[in-house]
Amino acid sequence: MSNLFTLRLSIALGGILLVATGLAQASSNNxxxxxxxxxxxxxxxxxxxxxxxxxxxxxxxxxxxxxxxxxxxxxxxxxxxxxxxxxxxxxxxxxxxxxxxxxxxxxxxxxxxxxxxxxxxxxxxxxxxxxxxxxxxxxxxxxxxxxxxxxxxxxxxxxxxxxxxxxQIDNSGPIDKSLVPDPDRGKAIYALQCAACHGSNGEGKRDASGTMAFPPLWGDESFNLGAGMARTYKAAAFIKYNMPMGVNTHGGWGEGEVLNDQDAVDVAHYFTHQPRPDYPAKIYDFPSGNRPKDFRD
Ligand code: HEC
Ligand code: HEC
The missing domain is CATH 1.10.760.10 (Cytochrome c-like domain)
Incomplete structure (x- = not known):
């Protein structure tokens, strides 16, 4: 599995690659x-x-x-x-x-x-x-x-x-919404591809000064159940093209595409369904009842 290699690389080089991401940003003005x-x-x-x-x-x-x-x-x-x-x-x-x-x-x-x-x-x-x-x-x-x-x-x-x-720039990339998430597989992908930066319990990681360097993915300090990111397919579309940060199989640094659609849907379902703050007013969302299938009750 070639992803395993990219993953080891990501853990070993995480810090350096983030610096590389910064450089790419600075030179993107053409x-x-x-x-x-x-x-x-x-x-x-x-x-x-x-x-x-x-x-x-x-x-x-x-x-x-x-x-x-x-x-x-x-x-x-x-x-x-x-x-x-x-x-x-x-x-x-x-x-x-x-x-x-x-x-x-x-x-x-x-x-x-x-x-x-x-x-x-x-x-x-x-x-x-x-x-x-x-x-x-x-x-x-x-x-x-x-x-x-x-x-x-x-x-x-x-x-x-x-x-x-x-x-002509798209806010989010395509993802196959017909895929059925497998949370066990998602958990394994999380441990392999995400935990090094976002923490084993999704709590995020702080740098030596205490500043949150890698944001939390679940728990009290994360986004709540009303957020678009709490929805499986929205999160999958984000992750597929942006995560794991600083690693990719082609293109510039940090463009993702290490995960295929099934990987992204599995890991998205896993982390979005971990404990996180509620947003009680979500009962008023989609008032005509036309809720997307990944809507969070
Ligand atoms: C090399 C470190 C690294 C890895 C590995 C990584 N991320 Fe991230 N992730 C980040 C950074 C840094 C940000 C914040 C965006 C920024 O600063 O540009 C982020 C942001 C996010 C966000 C949006 C913010 C939030 O807290 O909800 C999600 C969701 C996310 N990552 C999911 C994942 C998933 C799922 C994986 C594994 C497939 C993963 N990340 C792997 C570094 C990483
Ligand atoms: C947890 C991830 C997350 C965080 C944190 C977040 N956003 Fe968003 N935001 C999104 C997503 C995902 C969308 C696109 C939603 C969709 O697809 O409808 C979005 C959409 C938007 C839009 C609409 C963009 C457009 O062109 O339609 C604006 C404006 C925006 N966010 C501003 C902010 C501001 C300002 C903050 C901080 C106060 C913020 N967001 C924090 C995830 C996030």
Missing amino acids: TRYAVVDKEGQPLPDYVLPSDTLIPDEPNAEQILYGKRLLNETKTLMPDNVGSHMNCNSCHIEQGTKPYGAPYINTFNSFPQINPRAERMFSLEDRINGCMQRSMNGKPLDEDSNEMQSMIAYMKWLAQDVPHGGRV
Whole structure:
């Protein structure tokens, strides 16, 4: 099994590979994507901007604060964040990675109908959704400096793309939802491919200074049952293309694809179904009763 080899490599080189991931991020600013308008007509390409350009913006301070909030959410907003996670624990490479829940189209995609709530959502509503579920916390005041600074970062990241325009980058990758999860197999994959970073009990790992270096996957400090990540197939799609972090069989560092669809579904089912905080208001989700099959009761 060739995965075993990649795994040993991942454990041995974990630290070094994370550094390599950082370097890849720093050099990714020539990345281009096609852009289309509402009618599907081509617009000028989108070029992923380098963070070094932020100081040129009139609201540079606000954008930089937003960027920090997304990276150091737990430390900077302790009253609102219940989990021991940051927004960018899931929004990979600061929201710039294909299949890693990028923020690139976010500013231009709202307001939109939220499928879970079945009503119109502003971007503030959507951020507060992740705040209450993924961060197991409390909503931010919509007019707060924190909320508006995170939005300023997302707006900057969208660059000159007009509202309604769409950069051709996917938020999540495809996964075969017909696969039936095997939790025992998932447990074995977890031990082999994930525990080295996320801990044997999913509790995450801290560095020498006590900062959470690898975010928790279950337990009191993780996301709650209302989060998209608590759903088997959503988590599987994330894991397949992003985890194990820093290892992959082809492409750049940290692009995942070590796991096949069945592996991803098995390990996703295993870790999402370990104990985690509840989100009682989830009973109001999908009010017309059209719940996806991986909905968490
Ligand atoms: C546990 C993982 C996780 C964490 C932590 C998290 N998110 Fe998310 N977020 C997601 C996922 C997964 C989606 C996509 C959901 C979907 O597929 O509908 C998402 C979607 C979003 C969207 C909608 C993006 C779009 O373009 O449609 C925004 C905005 C967002 N998150 C902001 C945040 C902010 C801000 C934080 C921190 C306060 C945060 N998220 C924390 C997992 C997470
Ligand atoms: C080499 C270390 C490493 C390995 C191995 C690894 N991860 Fe991660 N994982 C991370 C890091 C680091 C993050 C946070 C994202 C970031 O900082 O870019 C993360 C984030 C996550 C997240 C979203 C945040 C959260 O806490 O829920 C999930 C889910 C996840 N990993 C699942 C897995 C699974 C399942 C495996 C095994 C198949 C795995 N990871 C293997 C390092 C790793």
